[in-house]
Amino acid sequence: MDNTIFKIIKTMLVIFLLIEVTACKSDRDEESPFKGLDASYSVNRFKVLNIAANVSGKMTWSIKDSIISEGSELDFISPYAKTYPLTLKIENNGSVKTYQSTIIVNKETGSYSKYIANVLDFRPAVGQFTNEIPEYITGNNAASMLQKARESLVGSNSTMVSLGGFGGYVVFGFDHTIPNMNGRDFKILGNAFWGNNANDPRSGSCEPGIIMVAYDKNKNGKPDDGEWYEIAGSEYFKNTTIKNYSITYFKPNETKPPVPGSEPWQTDIEYIKWQDNLGNNGFKTKNAFHDHSFFPLWISDASYSLSGTKMQNNFYDQSGNGSYWVGKSFDFGYADNAPNNDEASNIDISWAVDKTGKYVKLPGIDFVKVYTGINQEAGWLGEVSTEVAGAYDLYIK
Template sequence: MKRVKRNSGIALLVSIAFSTTISCSSDNTIEEKDPKEYKSNVTKVLEYAPAFGQFVNKLPLYEEGDTVESMRIKAEKALQNNTVITLGGFGGYVVFGFDHTIANVPGKRDFRILGNAFANNAEPGVILVAYDANKNGIPDVDEWFEIAGSEHEKGRVKAKYKIVYYKPAKALDDSQEEIEQYIRWEDNLGNNGWKKKNKFHHQSYYPQWVKTEVLRFEGTLLPTNAINEDETESGWQLKPFAWGYADNYPNRQEGSTIDIDWAVDQNGNKVNLPGIDFIKVYTGLNQEAGWLGETSTEVGGAIDLHIENKN
């Protein structure tokens, strides 16, 4: 830094004013410190584990030889570019994070979950959030809290719902025909049955990179939202819930935004989080809607509203 004469008051004030934004390098040249610029969108995917579904192995695309890790990377690239990935049927999930903590601003909604919902075509997903309190860079089990949306508030959800999907025979996977009894399933409420393979999507609906013979998921089950308006095949509609879920409203509507203050603990008590570092979204419905097939939440990223507004 240039030396300032003792009797130069103006120069001294100028030097002090700039002292918070400049520094001296090892060769005594002046460098300006740029403030950290954070991305408003998702920067990393930690886990991607879809259930069965008609868009599984397509969004993102599975290729021979793909593994859990390579599919995670594909999901990460998709969300970074706001391209939708499918979570499949109930329980299928994705966990992602940001390059900063999304602040919990009192009285304001804090982030937006992107999906592909449109009018009367909502496929709601349950949202969990985590604040990295110990700063270890991962969402620990005790750091997750569930966003309690409108159906939680009405007492219309079932907690600790469990479901199992069984891998179909390869002959069924390779079939190009519609199959009524395709993937067998059962849950902890005594229900069981078959998931259908429709005439529109012929690839396997079971994630091909998963080597196990069963898929197990647990979470909060949302009430059915499928309605057949006129009892014809084309009359199926998927009604949105009032607030608090992913892939529930079109991306530009307020219904796709979330307030961190809606987070609750396992007992349903509100928690006071200063912000969040990670989000988990999973499909919250176990239903079929005629020709529309299974209800599967799709995610296309998430936006920090406070940074988006500044930009």
């Protein structure tokens, strides 16, 4: 055989063997056995502990007899300083392996506040209390109005902000992650109240706001980790609820002659033009009880749009002659929907759903967005507008 050809064949065989050895080594690496859990893990209260198994198979993570996750990773959080027995079961190709560990939750150094720690965004819709709660002063801009919302809502001595009509919102955060435990986890304060009607005890003045929540996975103090999740309250799955509703408000000409209505309180029934994405349009009425602008005066644009989930109207004229309007409370899951001293104003993080309406398992939440979820004028009472008067973690006493 020619010496040159022999050398070529020999070189090709060496290359082939190297490829086979490398491939086999790679396969062995991928199939390396799970090394097991650490003997114990330590984490402070209100901090999320992440444990990744990085192995194929069906995972079941449990504390005693309670399954806490079935994902490939465990995100664990607790508000209690105690030790938890952790079990991981991995089922793969008909075999089941069990691993044991413990999670030690320590009391943190320092202390957290149970109340709102920061307000990150504030954009009310048009309304009779817009420019009043908080108060707009000539020269204020979006940043200064955000600061006023912050001064209203942060801490234990919170007051209140009004979100105006449909879509008006506020976004706030906490100085820690509120854990997603069994039961309700946090409370949002408003100014809702129930009347004394024995036949309809949950009626009074309730202006329900949609609640969105987010988890600060990258721990940078900003709600920029991706998707916000809606708290699916009692109305979420009903056919009377409209998802992806959008409304546009147009800046009014404050110098135009008003068009009074038939009622003494109707100062201008063609005050602020609006239109929605369903083809509806009309005007928001200016009433005689507020003589300032109902359009946010720090917004210089000729119009602005707000969107979200819209629920059915909840106010009705109980008197029949327009003199007594009543706002019904929905069953659960909304802001400004129940009295502050009632457990009905408490919210369960487990009610959170993704954009498709599927329930999600969040370890906890760091941020909350509340927006007015109804587009209704309740006679002389004016627009249905959610008010937020604070919020707090139910686990910090």
